[in-house]
Amino acid sequence: MLIAALGRPLRAGINDRAARGGFPLRIVGYDALLFFLFAEDLxxxxxxxxxxxxxMARRGVLLRVRRARALPGAAHMADVVSISDSPR
Structure with missing residues (x-):
């Protein structure tokens, strides 16, 4: 499966959930290389x-600072659905 095919629903799911919850997060960038944008003000x-x-670190997931987030090749559609549908 192409990584971009996972990025599209992940972006859509997170952006939709954030908008419905009034959270100021938008996922921007390429489908396979996502960037979390919390505000226009740096x-x-x-x-x-x-x-x-x-x-995320408290949950055992370490992300690199100031980098776009690349989806891992080992990701599956079930992971994307789980992330974008999970409760707050």
Missing amino acids: AVHTRRMNQLLGA
Whole structure:
């Protein structure tokens, strides 16, 4: 499966869930290379991104700072559905 085919529904699912919940997150970028955008203002974006990085680290997932997020080749559609449909 092409990684871009996973990125499209992941982006759509997260963007939809964030919009419905009033959360200021948008996923932008290429389908296979996603970027989390929390705010147009760099200081606000950085603060919110650091909050996400901390929350993910507490769950055992380490993300690289200031990089677009590439989907791993081992990802499956079930992973995408699980992420975009999971409760807050």
